[in-house]
Amino acid sequence: MELFYYAVFGGLAAVVAALELSKTNKDRINTSTAFNSFKNNYLLVYSLMMAGDWLQGPYVYYLYTTYGFGKGEIGQLFIAGFGSSMLFGTIVGSLADKQGRKRACVTYCITYILSCITKHSPQYKVLMLGRILGGIATSLLFSAFESWLVAEHFKRGFDQQWLSLTFSKAIFLGNGLVAIVSGLFGNLLVDTFSLGPVSPFDAAACFLAIGMAVILSSWSENYGDPSENKDLLTQFKGAAVAIASDEKIALLGAIQSLFEGSMYTFVFLWTPALSPNDEDIPHGFIFATFMLASMLGSSVASRLLARNSTKVESYMQIVFVISSASLLLPIVTNFLVAPSKVKGGGISFSGCLQVLGFCTFEACVGIFWPSIMKMRSQYVPEEARSTIMNFFRIPLNMFVCIVLYNVDAFPITIMFGMCSIFLFVASILQRRLSAIADKPKTEDWAMMKEKDAEGEPLNVM
Numbered sequence: 001m002e003l004f005y006y007a008v009f010g011g012l013a014a015v016v017a018a019l020e021l022s023k024t025n026k027d028r029i030n031t032s033t034a035f036n037s038f039k040n041n042y043l044l045v046y047s048l049m050m051a052g053d054w055l056q057g058p059y060v061y062y063l064y065t066t067y068g069f070g071k072g073e074i075g076q077l078f079i080a081g082f083g084s085s086m087l088f089g090t091i092v093g094s095l096a097d098k099q100g101r102k103r104a105c106v107t108y109c110i111t112y113i114l115s116c117i118t119k120h121s122p123q124y125k126v127l128m129l130g131r132i133l134g135g136i137a138t139s140l141l142f143s144a145f146e147s148w149l150v151a152e153h154f155k156r157g158f159d160q161q162w163l164s165l166t167f168s169k170a171i172f173l174g175n176g177l178v179a180i181v182s183g184l185f186g187n188l189l190v191d192t193f194s195l196g197p198v199s200p201f202d203a204a205a206c207f208l209a210i211g212m213a214v215i216l217s218s219w220s221e222n223y224g225d226p227s228e229n230k231d232l233l234t235q236f237k238g239a240a241v242a243i244a245s246d247e248k249i250a251l252l253g254a255i256q257s258l259f260e261g262s263m264y265t266f267v268f269l270w271t272p273a274l275s276p277n278d279e280d281i282p283h284g285f286i287f288a289t290f291m292l293a294s295m296l297g298s299s300v301a302s303r304l305l306a307r308n309s310t311k312v313e314s315y316m317q318i319v320f321v322i323s324s325a326s327l328l329l330p331i332v333t334n335f336l337v338a339p340s341k342v343k344g345g346g347i348s349f350s351g352c353l354q355v356l357g358f359c360t361f362e363a364c365v366g367i368f369w370p371s372i373m374k375m376r377s378q379y380v381p382e383e384a385r386s387t388i389m390n391f392f393r394i395p396l397n398m399f400v401c402i403v404l405y406n407v408d409a410f411p412i413t414i415m416f417g418m419c420s421i422f423l424f425v426a427s428i429l430q431r432r433l434s435a436i437a438d439k440p441k442t443e444d445w446a447m448m449k450e451k452d453a454e455g456e457p458l459n460v461m
Contacts, residue, residue: 002346004347004352004355005282005285005286005289008289008355008356008359009285009288009289009292012289012292012293012296012359013292015296016292016295016296016299019296019299019300019303020299023303029161029162029164029165029306031159031162031165032158034156034158035156035158035162038152038153038156038158039162039165039166039169041214041218041219042149042166042170043166043169043170043173043174044214045105045145045211045214045215045219046145046170046173046174047173047174047177047178048207048208048210048211048214049105049108049109049141049145049174049208049211050174050175050178050179050182051178051181051182051204051207052109052112052116052204052205052207052208052211053112053141053204054178054179054182054183054291055182055185055186055200055201055203055204055207056116056200056201056204057179057182057183057267057287058183058186058187058200058283058284058286058287059186059190059197059200059201059283059284061074061268061271062197062271062283063119063197063198063201064077064127066197067122067127068122069124071272071408072408073124075268075404075405075408076404076405077124077127077128077131078131078268078400078404079400079401079404079405080128080131080132080135081131081132081134081135081138082135082264082397082400082401082404083135083397083401084131084132084133084134084135084136085135085136085138085139085393085397086135086393086394086397086398086401088135088136088139092104092107092136092139092140092143092144092390093139093143093144093386093387093388093389093390093391094236094239094384094386094387094390096140096143096144096147096224096386097147097223097224097383097384097385097386097387098223098224099223100221100222100223101144101145101147101148101151101221101222101223101386102148102215102219102220102221102222103221104140104143104144104148104386105140105144105145105148105215105219106212106215106216107140107144108137108140108141108144108145109208109209109211109212109215110212111133111134111136111137111140112133112134112137112141112204112205112208113205113208113209114130114133115130115131115133115134115137116130116201116202116204116205116208117130117205118130118133119198119201120198120201135397139390139393142389142393143385143386143389143390143393144386146373146376146385146389147224147385147386147389148219148222149163149166150163150377150382150385151222151223151224151382151385152220152222153166154382155222160377161308163374163377164305164306164370164373164374165302165305165306167305167369167370167373167374167377168298168301168302168305168370169302170370171294171298171301171366171369171370171373172295172298172299172302175291175294175295175298175365175366175369176291176292176294176295176296176298176299176366177295179287179288179291179294179295180288180291180292180295181288182200182288182291183284183285183287183288183289183291184284184285184288185200185203186199186200186203186284186287187282187283187284187285187288188284189203190284191282191284224382224383224384224385224386224387236387238383238384238387239384239387239388239391240391242381242384242388243388243391246379247436248379248433248436248437249379249380249388251429251430251432251433251436252372252375252376252379252380252392252433253388253391253392253395254395254426254429255320255372255426255429255430255433256372256392256396257392257393257395257396257399258396258399258422258423258425258426258429259320259323259368259372259422259423259426260393260396261395261396261397261399261400261403261419261422262323262327262419262420262422262423263365264396264400265399265400265403265404265415265418265419266327266358266361266419268404269412269415269416270286270290270358271283272412273330273351273354273412273416274286274347274351274354274355275347275351276412277345277348279345279346279347279348279351280345280346281346281347281351286355289355289359290358290359290362291362293359293360293362293363293366294362294363294365294366295366296363296366297362297363297364297365297366297367297368298366298367298369298370299366300363300366300367301366301367301369301370301371302370304367304371305370305371305374311434311437312371312374312375313375313430313433313434313437314434315367315371316367316368316371316430317427317430317431317434318427319364319367319368319371320364320423320424320426320427320430321423321424321427322360322364323360323361323364323365323368323423324420324421324423324424324426324427325420326357326358326360326361326364327357327361327416327419327420327423328357328416328417328420329353329354329356329357329358330354330357330412330413330416331413331416331417331420333350333353333354334350334413337349337350337353375433376389399422403415403418
């Protein structure tokens, strides 16, 4: 079956290369030298941050199994990470707006490095602490860096459309190329050099330290609203009012929660789905293949975002439907292909079919990231960007925690079915967002700020 892995990887690589080499002027955006320098600096940092994250991804579940923990205990460890992100996410997001996004990015590096160090211990409590630190770091990764970028981009007077170029390049590199190299590098450390499943975590800590040095030496600080010294409670209230008073922000938050909740559940499920009978599968290589599929998606997204005639709100409806169908494949193969009873061995025929479906889902993930970033830059107010973005993560983390808590109660096909349903609901909400996106932008956020300044009561209905 090794030929199958190489065939899928090679086929995806050929398609990505063809897409990149066939780009025309219509698919490119003309920019300035100053912007290119700014963009490349951010891409370097983002790639190092994602290398630190992606090196860990394929081996978290596997490392816990080598320490002798079962699926239920591993599920609890994952719950600790997502629960930590849910509990502390809004706080760290608000602190990023208040204390500075650069400081928050440095905090991410320190927190994640400490999380990597805990992986050396087989003690359950130490691993639990590592998951809590990792959850805090994840909240910062998906809010502070984007918030810093958007604020710095406009502070330097760059064109708004150029922001989509940085988003698509960041996903192409950080969530694509870097992820692929990280998967292969992790496979090299664990399988070829036989350094053990903890070695990718040590490598991740090194990349995070390098990225932190670049941030400290080259980034300037920016804040959510430097003109106002608001406490955390006021920031929470302002973010909640912004979400409640603008349907577009609320829809965007629901869409993000549904998609990312399904995506993070998939991260937990793909390993047991492809090896239900302890089949010997190359985790790092399969992960690299998934990331190549994500890279393909980001390449498609960069073309779509470069064209003013193509609306992100419209094509994302199709993306969500395709992603919903792709996660139905484990259920379909379970009915059409008789499950194998043989323990060990290589990947099964149904496993091969699922790999193709999972690659399709990852391609949708590659389109999703730059597209949701583009929509957030349009609809989420700058004053409390990090706070609002972490508000979005509360229902997402709650959903993932519920699924993982009941991981032993339901068959894996049921959990894939739940994810598929949530993705289909996301497509319906995206259709609604597309319908109201053409309406004049509401002034609710500005009115809320004006009332708040005048001491008038805020009406969130």
